[in-house]
Structure formats: structure tokens, C-alpha cells
Amino acid sequence: MDSVICIVDVLPELLGTYGDYGNVIVLAKRLQLRGFKVRIIQATADKSIPQTGDVYVLGGGEDSPQSEAAKILRNSKSLNIAYDNGSFVFGVCAGFQILGNSFVADNKVEEGIGLADFYSVRGSRRSVGELVINSDIFGPNYLLSGFENHGGVTVLGQDVEPLGRVLIGKGNGYNESGNSSYKTDNSTDPMQLSFNKYSRSIDDKFSSKMTKKTPIQFRDGILSKRLLCTYMHGPVLARNYKLADFILNQIVPIEDEVDALGRLNTYSERLRTERLKSTL
């Protein structure tokens, strides 16, 4: 284990509004406690973004820093090169939107860096609150829990898989299979999409949600071989340690159970359970 795993915190001064550095802390600590050497690179805008990182982490940000971050990433192309060369990319909230084809910030359509085929538009109201999703990675026995705070609606291209199905909250705010709760204003222009009132009822319990396929079920995030994105913002990996380990496993083979991680896993698991209960 002489090699060093390199975690790149991408433009943290622009994409780090919601405690997003927490995800870097979690990934680094969970590698270190397994005996790996870790290097964290704070790739701020005044430095060049490295192209040889093992995992790139992008967090949330306000509109104008988000546009600025997209501009820097478009110009440098470093993240595209790293991704094409096999690096893993983890994008959250604004950092998720940037990785697609386009997004809206300050009422302007901005070009993303196109790591995958999806785009984001502005919803008619902000989505703020607990977000619970069921991902195929873990099945129904380990729901992912986070907090979302964004005004975006994200539409995935045909070949792009979501990270999971939303049980509580809005996530991408869209279901590509057609049963969405959005009006398209009789327009074929996806930019005209406007978000209608979220129609799920909070008293549907998780169990029924998992057994009964509801007609409108939003998606959250995206998942492909080397790309994982979500609207569960901030330190989502602290609350869902298995998601952190899933990402690490894509970079390097890791042992599942390590004694040194016991305390972290215990608190993380108690936290996740408490947050899930709070939404019921």
C-alpha cells in the first residue's frame, strides 16, 4: 500500500457552500483508517486543476460562483481529461449540475462540461428539506438520507441512470419515464419545463413506497461507472458511510469491515437512522 490515493477538492472556494468539505474529510479518513496514504489537493481557481487525481469531489455553490466554476472547468478541460483517463468524479448539487450539458444560474443558461448527457433547468420553487432515496447499489435495506436545498430540475438523457428513486423530497425533480409532475407548457423546448407542485404525500410510509411503484417517482442524481452525483448536499458521505465506501471501492479495492472504522460507522449509522425516522 505504498501508493498514494489523491483526492481532488475541485474549486472549494466556489463549490463549497454547504459543508461540502465534509465529503473530502470522510473519503480521506476512511482510506487512512484502512492503511492507505492519502493526498488531498485543494484545487482552487488560482492553481491549475490536476489531471491525475483518483477521485474528484465537487460541492454546492451559489449561482455566480457556480457559473465561474463552470467557466474555469470548461476552459481548463482538466476534469474532462481526468475523467476520460479513468478518474472517479463525485458531484453534489451545483457541482452535479456543472457536469451536465447545461444548467441555469442567475437566469442564464450556462454550458456545463458534459461528462454525461443530462441538463438542469430552474424549478418554479426551491426544494429545501430532507431527501431520502432508494438506490439499486444498496437495495431497499439501506436508504440514502440527505438534505437538499436547490432550485434546479435535472433531466437525464436516455442512456444515463439515476443514482436512485426519491422516497422523500424532490431530488432531480423529474422522472424520465414520462410520469412526471411537470408541465411542459406545450413546448418541446426542455428549457421551458416548469416545476409543478410536488405531489407526493408525506404520510406514505417508506415500506409502502418500496413495495408499491408510485406513478410519479422522481429520480435523484446519476450513477455511471466513474460518475456519481446527487442533490443530497453537503456532507452526504458522513451520513451514509456505505455510499462513501462504494465510491472508494470504485477507486481501489477496500476491505469492508475494519475495526478502526467502528466508531465512525456507529455514529454515521445512528445519524442516518435518526434522520430517516424524522421524515416518517
Added chain:
Amino acid sequence: MSTLSFKTKVGLRVLQIVRSLSRMLKLGSGSVIGGRLLLLVSKNALNDMSKGKSVVLVSGTNGKTTTTALISGIITGYGNKVATNALGANMEAGIANSLAISLDSSVCVFEVDEHWLEEIMGKTAPQVVVLLNLSRDQLDRTTEVRVLAQRWKKALSENLSVKVVANADDPLVAFCASDHPSTTWISGGNRWLTDAISCPNCGTNLKIESNNGTGIKYYCSNCNFAKPNPTFNVLAKDGSFSVAMADGDDLLKDIKISLPGSFNGLNSAFALIASKLMGNEDLSQSVEHITNIKEIAGRYSLKNVASLGVGIRMMLAKNPAGWVEALNLISSDSNPVIFAINAEIPDGKDPSWLYDVPFEIVNSKYVVAAGKRVLDLATRLAYADFIFEVADDYHNLFKSTNFIEQIKAIQGLERIDLIANYSAFQDLLKMEFV
């Protein structure tokens, strides 16, 4: 009183009745509800009541309550009757109530919620506005901080006659006040620049130099935005501060204060300069009125715990910038610390910001994690390599033999520090520890 409109007079009568009822039924002071009813009856009550009075407004993410209390202390010290919202009811209803119950005051000193500044400035026509700082706070329910900065800038552009006292070391504040014709700039360092790393004007990354906790320098390499030239330089330390003119002449040298933390030295300087602009020119005389202030609305008060033989110093920190200051204050001693975190509506429902706080700088301390969101805090502390206890109940904590033994074993134990966010702090303030 005679200049008040008929509606305001009726509103004041309603407010009096609500206050009496509220007291009779032991429902608290009824201050916000009374203020709301007053405004419902007379929507211009605030304009009406503040007419003819000298008004100072204090706003910012952190330090409002303290700075307001210090200004109020100075102005009261000169023999003026002051109307103030000392308990922090800082939106329109709370301010209207504070004014209504001190109608015979000649001076008003109000802290104003950052989101209400525009409105309250419009209604009270202040002589002086103090702008302390702007940083991320309660993002689940409030505006992101740059949008707020835009609104402040607009409010100032509509109030050209007001004298502004502004923090030159906060780029967002500098952005708001740099076009204003009457700004007095104070430079005294800034430990939290995370929300202002890119230029508030054009978005390019700012160049930030010599940020060592005293004065900083910053400028944008793309547009002409830069740190304004300070009018006063402040050197603040834990327990003392100095104020000098920009050319180096000392105005106050090593003044000892009773409030802890370098941030309170800086707050003191803001209070003195604001009072100076209100006509109290002699800083040496003004400072006499604040050096003995030891606590503000329970903050920095020492609560005794009989079972331990030491006191608990109560501190409030509501957001990452506040926590950075509080952690710095406690980082140089070995006293144990209790952290308490809630995520109720006044705190913001999302404690993600715990990961913006560099808890690591005090991870050699003995720590107790508490509050309604103790699991968020415990997870954060575990990732920061703390050895800590989780307290589900404060009363049981102080009876726990393990806790008492741990505390008593600490070398050089002077006190227990307690740092809590807003509603956790209010919960703890009410408690009697035995």
C-alpha cells in the same frame, strides 16, 4: 408623543393591553406579538415613533447583539435615555415594540436582522448604520449571502445621508458600502473569508494577502474592486484592543475589556466609532462606559455547577464564522468544552455547516457533545479524531461520575467552556445545573 398619528396612538394602546395580559397570564413579555399588533393597527408606527430621535442601526451576521449593547452602554453612560432591543428581537415587530416601550428615549440603538436592514433603514431614517460582517448562516431558510450583499448595497444607495461604519476587512461588506459617500472604514482582521473568496463585483478569485488575524489586504485582479482604505485600524486581542488612525496615530492603546475574545475587541471598536459619529467624540471617555461589561444577554456569563466546583462559561456561536472565533478563543488552554447543536427553525434546519467549522483545532480537549442534533455533531467530531462523550441529558451529565472524574483530572482546570448554537444556547441559559 403628540406628533404620533391617531393610528399609532391606538396601536400603542393595544400593545399596552397585550403586554399587561401577557404578564398577567405569565406568557412572557409579549414583545413580538405586541409589536405585530401595533404594526397591524398602524403600519407606519416605526416611522412615526422614531421621528425626531437619533437612530443607530447595527447589522451583520455575527456580533450584532454585543455591538448594540456596547453602543447602548456608551450612549446611556453619557446620560441619554436609550431605546434598544437588548434581547435580540431584531425584525420589524421586535424593534417597534422596543421603541414603543421607551417612547421617552432620545436615542435608539437597534440591532437589525440582515434581511430586514433595507426595510428598517427606510422606516427609521438612521443617522448611523454599522455593518459588521456577512457570512453564510441558515442557508435552508435565508438568502445566500451574495444576494443579501446586493440588497444591502441597494439599501445604502437609497440612504445617502446616513453615516456608515463598515468592516473594511470583509469583502462583502466592502462591496456594499464602497460607493457610499459617507463610510468610515474599520480594519481589524477577519478569520472567515470563505464566503468572499471570489470578487463580489465580478466573480474572479480575489487576491488575499497577509491574513494573519489582524489586518488583511485583498483586491481583484480583474476589476477595480479592492479593500477600501481604512479610516481606523484596530488591533484586537483576547481581553484588550487598540485603535489607531490610518496614519498610525494611536487613539486608544491596549484598553482592557471584560468581554473575552479578540472579536469582542473589534466589536468594541465598532461601538466606539459609531458613538463618535453620534457626537460622542472623546473615545477615551466613551470607552470607560464599556470596559466593565462582562456579559451580554447571557453570553459569556459563568454558570456555577455545585458538583464540579468550577463554572461553565456560556458562549453562543450560530454559524461557521462565529464558531471559528469561539474555537480560537478556547484553543490555547486545556479547559474542557461542551458543544451543543440544535437544528430548530431559528438555527436553520440543516447542520451541514458543521463541516465548515474547523473543530480539529481543539481536538486534544476533553469534549462533551450535546443538543438535539447531537448525532450530527458526534459524527463530525468522530471524523475530527476527538475523544468525546455524548450527553443525551444535561442534568444526568453533571451527575455522571465518569464526567466528574474526567473533569477533575484535567490539569490547570479553570472552567468548562460551553459553545452552543442559537436555540441550544437559549435552552441551556434557562437551566439550573446542580
